[in-house]
Amino acid sequence: MTDRGEVKERPAAPAAEPHAQDAPGARPADDARRRGRRPGGRRPTGRWRRRLARNPLAILGIGIIALFLLVVAFAPFIAPYRAETQNLRTTYVPPGAGVSFRGPEGQPGLWVSPVTRSPVGGVSVDASQAYPVRLFQRGPEYTWLFGLIRSDRHLFGVDGPVRFHLLGTDEQGRDLFSRIVYGAWISLFIGLISVGIGVGVGAPIGAVSAFFGGWVDMVVQRVIDTMLAFPGILLAIVLVATFGTGLTNLMVAVGIAAVPIYARIVRGSVLTIKNQEYVEAAGALGRRRMSTLFRHVVPNALAPIIVQSSLQMAIAILFAAGLGFLGLGARPPQPEWGLMLARGREYLAVAPHVATFPGMAIILVVLGFNLLGDALRDALDPRK
Amino acid sequence: MLKPIRRLVAALSLAALLGSLAFAQVLVVAQGTDAVTLDPHDTTDSPSATVTSHLYETLFELTPEGAIEPRLATDYAFSEDGLTLTLTIRDGVTFHDGTPLTAEIVKGSLDRFLDPENAWTFRFLLDAVEEVAVTGDMQVELRLANAFAPLLAHLTHSSTAIVLPAAAERYGEEFAANPVGTGPFKFVAWQRNDAIELERFDGYWGEKPGVEGVRFLTVPENATRMAMVESGQAHVAVRVPPQDITRIDALPDVTVHNVSSVRTIFMFMNFALEPIDDVRVRKAINHAIDREALAEFVLGGAVRVSDAPIAPGIFGYTPVGTYEYDPELARQLLAEAGYEGGFATTLYTPSGRYLQDIQTVEAMQEMLAQVGITATIETLEWSAYLEQVNAVPGESVVPVGLLGWGTVTGDADYGLYPLFHTDQQRPVGSNRGAYSNERVDELLDAARTNTDPEERLAMYEEAMRLIWDDAAWLFLHSETQLVAVRDDVQGLVIHPTERVLAHTASLQ
Numbered sequence: 001m002t003d004r005g006e007v008k009e010r011p012a013a014p015a016a017e018p019h020a021q022d023a024p025g026a027r028p029a030d031d032a033r034r035r036g037r038r039p040g041g042r043r044p045t046g047r048w049r050r051r052l053a054r055n056p057l058a059i060l061g062i063g064i065i066a067l068f069l070l071v072v073a074f075a076p077f078i079a080p081y082r083a084e085t086q087n088l089r090t091t092y093v094p095p096g097a098g099v100s101f102r103g104p105e106g107q108p109g110l111w112v113s114p115v116t117r118s119p120v121g122g123v124s125v126d127a128s129q130a131y132p133v134r135l136f137q138r139g140p141e142y143t144w145l146f147g148l149i150r151s152d153r154h155l156f157g158v159d160g161p162v163r164f165h166l167l168g169t170d171e172q173g174r175d176l177f178s179r180i181v182y183g184a185w186i187s188l189f190i191g192l193i194s195v196g197i198g199v200g201v202g203a204p205i206g207a208v209s210a211f212f213g214g215w216v217d218m219v220v221q222r223v224i225d226t227m228l229a230f231p232g233i234l235l236a237i238v239l240v241a242t243f244g245t246g247l248t249n250l251m252v253a254v255g256i257a258a259v260p261i262y263a264r265i266v267r268g269s270v271l272t273i274k275n276q277e278y279v280e281a282a283g284a285l286g287r288r289r290m291s292t293l294f295r296h297v298v299p300n301a302l303a304p305i306i307v308q309s310s311l312q313m314a315i316a317i318l319f320a321a322g323l324g325f326l327g328l329g330a331r332p333p334q335p336e337w338g339l340m341l342a343r344g345r346e347y348l349a350v351a352p353h354v355a356t357f358p359g360m361a362i363i364l365v366v367l368g369f370n371l372l373g374d375a376l377r378d379a380l381d382p383r384k
Numbered sequence: 385m386l387k388p389i390r391r392l393v394a395a396l397s398l399a400a401l402l403g404s405l406a407f408a409q410v411l412v413v414a415q416g417t418d419a420v421t422l423d424p425h426d427t428t429d430s431p432s433a434t435v436t437s438h439l440y441e442t443l444f445e446l447t448p449e450g451a452i453e454p455r456l457a458t459d460y461a462f463s464e465d466g467l468t469l470t471l472t473i474r475d476g477v478t479f480h481d482g483t484p485l486t487a488e489i490v491k492g493s494l495d496r497f498l499d500p501e502n503a504w505t506f507r508f509l510l511d512a513v514e515e516v517a518v519t520g521d522m523q524v525e526l527r528l529a530n531a532f533a534p535l536l537a538h539l540t541h542s543s544t545a546i547v548l549p550a551a552a553e554r555y556g557e558e559f560a561a562n563p564v565g566t567g568p569f570k571f572v573a574w575q576r577n578d579a580i581e582l583e584r585f586d587g588y589w590g591e592k593p594g595v596e597g598v599r600f601l602t603v604p605e606n607a608t609r610m611a612m613v614e615s616g617q618a619h620v621a622v623r624v625p626p627q628d629i630t631r632i633d634a635l636p637d638v639t640v641h642n643v644s645s646v647r648t649i650f651m652f653m654n655f656a657l658e659p660i661d662d663v664r665v666r667k668a669i670n671h672a673i674d675r676e677a678l679a680e681f682v683l684g685g686a687v688r689v690s691d692a693p694i695a696p697g698i699f700g701y702t703p704v705g706t707y708e709y710d711p712e713l714a715r716q717l718l719a720e721a722g723y724e725g726g727f728a729t730t731l732y733t734p735s736g737r738y739l740q741d742i743q744t745v746e747a748m749q750e751m752l753a754q755v756g757i758t759a760t761i762e763t764l765e766w767s768a769y770l771e772q773v774n775a776v777p778g779e780s781v782v783p784v785g786l787l788g789w790g791t792v793t794g795d796a797d798y799g800l801y802p803l804f805h806t807d808q809q810r811p812v813g814s815n816r817g818a819y820s821n822e823r824v825d826e827l828l829d830a831a832r833t834n835t836d837p838e839e840r841l842a843m844y845e846e847a848m849r850l851i852w853d854d855a856a857w858l859f860l861h862s863e864t865q866l867v868a869v870r871d872d873v874q875g876l877v878i879h880p881t882e883r884v885l886a887h888t889a890s891l892q
Binding site for chain 2: 084085086088089091092118122171172173327331332333345346347348349350351
């Protein structure tokens with residue numbers, strides 16, 4: 001049982017700087033002991049940030065996540081078209097078709113000519129026309145910030161009656177770039193909700209289980225054991241298959257699959273913290289146990305939760321894509337990346353880009369969260 | 385000294401053995417789905433029927449051109465009143481286990497098919513038959529409750545094939561996996577969801593096949609199936625996805641055959657649900673769909689846009705109209721029906737069952753959005769999907785659902801009666817939208833019992849016009865079969881009833 005919590009119990013250090021201001025009696029002895037072991041370790045909070053900033057992989061991870069969040073935040077502006085707009089006459093056009101770097105009279109810039117494609121006839125480019133791609137071009141109107149802002153300016157677009165497909169189009173002639181940009185929101189949302197459910201349900205269960213111990217711990221941990229016995233993705237598949245497909249059920253299922261992991265991690269942390277002197281002091285001063293748990297113990301067990309959450313974001317996005325791929329998640333025409341990948345697979349022989357770009361988007365975001373999670377774990381590791 | 389020689393001999397004989405295996409003339413057919421059963425009476429799907437058609441034979445045969453020819457029956461005669469059909473059974477036919485075919489066996493097989501206790505899905509094909517009587521060594525009489533025009537057509541249906549009742553009895557439940565028929569191939573082995581192997585039956589009464597055997601492989605992945613025919617692992621691959629037609633056809637040793645099919649693809653509309661119950665709404669939906677664009681760009685030209693509820697090539701087919709793509713008219717019809725702002729609905733579709741099914745529905749979703757109808761798509765796995773659409777009217781929550789229907793008897797009765805007659809509403813028949821029109825019922829009933837082809841044609845035409853004007857379905861298209869065949873295969877028959885037949889095939 002404890003071997004499973006092994007990795008997660010490592011960052012239990014914040015006990016050195018307890019958030020328990022009203023337990024001063026416990027401090028001198030504890031502090032002195034710790035100071036002896038880690039010279040200069042008075043403020044580890046500052047140190048982990050510095051450690052993180054020195055890690056190039058962490059910077060890369062943070063960069064990817066920042067880009068991802070930026071794309072989510074400004075999706076309607078970044079995407080030149082709506083995610084659902086079809087054009088059956090331009091199905092699975094490869095990226096770059098009809099695009100040239102010189103205008104009709106030799107002007108520099110990016111120029112786009114009309115392209116049509118039929119499943120039988122293939123791609124044909126009408127080179128007699130060409131229109132320039134411009135930044136901050138007008139395009140389809142959109143609303144932003146829950147309808148507060150209405151605009152038709154896009155990051156880029158074509159000044160003319162053709163469409164520019166940066167990453168080509170899919171099997172319904174929809175702009176792949178726009179779909180991936182809009183799909184980022186779905187992935188982030190799935191990640192946040194799933195992690196939220198995992199933390200919100202799993203952490204209290206684990207904390208209560210460890211803090212009260214005895215038969216409560218026994219019962220809760222056996223239930224957790226049962227849940228951990230199923231691989232997470234399998235648990236999610238079972239839940240979605242039972243409660244029906246769709247994005248909401250998918251998020252709940254992936255969240256539930258994360259619950260036992262959080263419960264275990266938090267239990268491990270709480271087990272080490274609950275015997276600290278400041279916790280005993282709080283008890284001695286007459287605080288109720290529940291209040292002690294949430295005022296003094298849980299805040300000190302946050303580090304492993306933060307690390308796990310970053311990794312869990314990656315897992316949730318991957319699970320969601322996997323379930324979408326199996327047809328258990330998002331419904332068409334939602335631009336969910338896993339679903340796009342699954343549909344693109346059908347066209348792998350004729351239009352590999354339809355599957356490749358959503359796949360790359362998944363890889364990139366999952367990589368970003370994994371890098372950040374790993375770096376956080378290293379930075380928060382008290383033994384370093 | 386002897387050892388190397390022995391080894392050489394062993395190696396040579398092994399090589400010879402492998403060589404003979406490699407040159408064994410076995411035709412390999414890659415299908416998308418495995419057979420469900422090899423008991424022809426229990427067969428309801430074309431992958432199963434494809435295999436049983438090699439093992440079993442029917443009394444009559446529907447040729448690819450649509451003519452009805454004798455097979456196990458050599459001759460037939462209707463009585464004056466049309467209530468008795470006398471059949472002469474072919475001489476010299478033996479089953480794979482050596483049993484000769486007799487009138488008794490034909491009666492036994494038909495009785496098994498008609499036995500209400502067996503409750504075969506397609507029993508309705510022959511439910512006009514009251515009694516089968518043996519009237520000679522090689523003669524049976526089918527006595528009917530009422531004149532039944534499509535009887536001969538129904539006797540070509542692969543589900544009415546003649547089985548050996550003794551074998552059916554002996555194997556019981558296991559008969560589905562131990563077929564004993566009279567067909568040109570006999571059964572060797574069946575690995576579920578993998579392969580079915582048949583070998584040439586040397587005691588076959590007719591012209592013996594040019595190949596020594598047929599192997600049906602189950603390959604659900606489109607891309608894998610195409611790769612198999614490309615690489616020569618399979619000689620035939622069914623259901624070429626539209627996006628691959630050009631590429632596969634351009635290969636030097638593979639040709640994509642485009643053969644018409646009797647399968648019509650449609651979306652049934654649920655008359656028990658608002659606002660679908662309003663004919664103006666149904667017409668608006670029909671006018672909102674650009675079928676030509678769907679046919680060309682989503683389905684790669686592999687379909688024919690419907691102009692009747694049944695496909696050409698079926699007895700009774702007459703073009704009865706078109707729903708022009710006219711979003712303006714659609715909006716106007718919606719406004720007349722009181723839905724200026726459109727409405728929200730759900731399109732149900734299976735995924736992967738029919739050619740480009742989900743892609744077609746997705747394209748339609750956007751077309752419907754153009755006229756103000758906000759549709760969400762519900763995709764379900766095939767058996768879960770059937771459960772939903774098979775609910776009885778009033779309980780069914782499916783407003784619009786995609787389905788296909790293959791009129792495999794080649795007769796309009798089979799293509800219209802189970803789908804549009806009021807008596808065929810769920811739970812018994814296939815009228816899943818609870819369509820009901822008294823005049824259509826009358827016409828379909830009359831056309832069943834009338835034996836004059838001219839009059840039947842007129843009745844079906846009138847019925848189809850009514851169905852068309854009621855916009856009973858969202859009419860879509862009839863599929864064509866796209867089959868990739870390697871050029872060394874000769875004489876393969878791709879039957880419009882969606883069966884690939886190796887009876888006359890040979891390998892070069």
